[in-house]
Amino acid sequence: MKIAFRPKLLDCLATYDKAQFGKDLAAGITVGVLALPLAMAFAIASGVSPTAGIWTAIVAGFIIAALGGSRVQIGGPTGAFIPIVYGIVAVHGTANLLGATLLAGAMLLAMGLARLGRLIRFIPVTVVIGFTNGIAVVIFLAQIKDFFGLAIDNLPAEFFARIKVLAAHAHTVDLPTLALALACFFFLLFYNRLAQKLKLLQRAPGPLAVLLVGTLVAAIFDLPVATIGSRFNGIPQELPAFGLPAVSIHDIGKLISPAITIALLGAIESLLSARVADGQIDDRHDPNQELIAQGLANMAAPLFGGFAATGAIARTSTNARSGGRTPVAGMIHSLVLLAIVLLAAPLAAYVPLATLSAIVMVVAINMGEWHHFRELRRFSYNYRIILLATFFVTVLFDLTIAVELGMVLACLFFIYRMSELTRVKRLPLHEAADEPCFLYPDGTMRVAAWQLFGSLFFGAVNKLEALLDPAAGHPEIVILDMTQLIQLDTTGLEGLDNLLDKLKKRRCTLLICGLNTQPGSLLRRSGFIDHLGGENVCTDLTAALARATLLLPNLIGSEEDN
Structure with missing residues (x-):
């Protein structure tokens, strides 16, 4: 790391003149x-x-x-x-x-x-x-x-x-x-x-x-009040002693x-x-x-x-x-x-x-x-x-505790606010409903698509549980549209890992699409993409549906073999 030491005085002296000195x-x-x-x-x-x-x-x-x-x-x-x-x-x-x-x-x-x-x-x-x-x-x-x-x-x-x-x-x-x-x-x-x-x-x-x-x-009225002289014996008219503090x-x-x-x-x-x-x-x-x-x-x-x-x-x-x-x-x-x-x-x-x-x-x-x-x-x-917590703790107790409390409260409220902004929304696949391979005999969808909004971090990773809710049905393919996901942390990554493992146990395939720069970088560096399979990473939702069309006949064949 390069350490820069350049006081503003050096920049000012380059153009300094008598007028500015005055x-x-x-x-x-x-x-x-x-x-x-x-x-x-x-x-x-x-x-x-x-x-x-x-x-x-x-x-x-x-x-x-x-x-x-x-x-x-x-x-x-x-x-x-x-x-x-x-x-x-x-x-x-x-x-x-x-x-x-x-x-x-x-x-x-x-x-x-x-x-x-x-x-x-x-x-x-x-x-x-x-x-x-x-x-x-x-x-x-x-x-x-x-x-x-x-x-x-x-x-x-x-x-x-x-x-x-x-x-x-x-x-x-x-x-x-x-x-x-x-x-x-x-x-x-x-x-x-x-x-x-x-x-x-x-x-x-x-x-x-x-x-x-x-x-x-x-002085004029000779008021009987305390002065610097009476309490501190005045101010010495000399340079102070130089030395390290006696600690x-x-x-x-x-x-x-x-x-x-x-x-x-x-x-x-x-x-x-x-x-x-x-x-x-x-x-x-x-x-x-x-x-x-x-x-x-x-x-x-x-x-x-x-x-x-x-x-x-x-x-x-x-x-x-x-x-x-x-x-x-x-x-x-x-x-x-x-x-x-x-x-x-x-x-x-x-x-x-x-x-x-x-x-x-x-x-x-x-x-x-x-x-x-x-x-x-x-x-x-x-x-x-x-504001009020920081104020009252500063007055009643200590500034350090007040700043620490204020920062902790600010972080907690920020986490809560960010988690509220993070959403997992199920996408209606109207254009895919006409595809026979996408439907079970009872008319329910064999493919479910979800879109992630915001930041998938430790304060919002629990929202992935919606994908595993039995009320959401039992699809054979789950598509995660990440075009609106701007940030992913390691806890969110672990949540995706757990989701992938649980879906595999259900004999369900996970597809992801629309990866942005930061989430995509973390998923690749962590090995998640290798675990998922690079062929299951698509550019957008249309490409993911096309991939699902290719996978479903094979999945049907696998079910018949069993």
């Missing part, structure tokens, strides 16, 4: 400024330090842009990872989170090298909508603690335990924190409408404007399942983001190259203290709308974040956690595709069951 520079600065509050907010919501979020955006964002398969993809920490990362930290600790991220990166890299990028598209949209909306609910609930300023040391990752703890501490609401959070929440929620009326706001991304306003209000060899087995979850979600979200971006810039991404870059990014980020990263739909869309058209914009976005850390890190200590929680809550509301719930009545029961 557009990429402006877009990179815009997205870099937007990414700062989001990186810190997502990190804190995930149970790690804001520093880890920023360095994830810097390191992973640069690699995803430089080596990815999309022209405008912006990588970094995203809201979708919050419940997953928070759960890993709560159960396994921060060091093992970095180890799980590294393992997930290796899995993503292997998926890209194995050219599995297009397989991600096989996940049904119902499953994607279900877990996306479920993740949005989990993220929203996780922010209640900081939004209301509740006096909770450690919030459990499990849903029911989390609700119980939140309810038990509901009386500890901090009014200054709640007031600031509500103001920031509604300001950001209606920011776009305000920006249309105030030209000054149009130049600043909403999350950044809320971050600055919330921080200034808290014990005994813990690796426990990290495989979390790593699979990170890899699966990272692959889905990054390729969805790339597809959205394709529509904005009229381009086509390379899914396998994108997975390779995602894998390398997730392997590199933990070496700098970062955690799981993937393509960010909102930041990628902002990049495209701001004029970014090459990976250079994504690389500039990472360099902007690096400059902010090295020059202005001490100022981050004054950022209120209530402001960041408000930003994450708005992100959660915006990431959910809530209109699909309103439209459920328009779709089939299968659609509703898959």
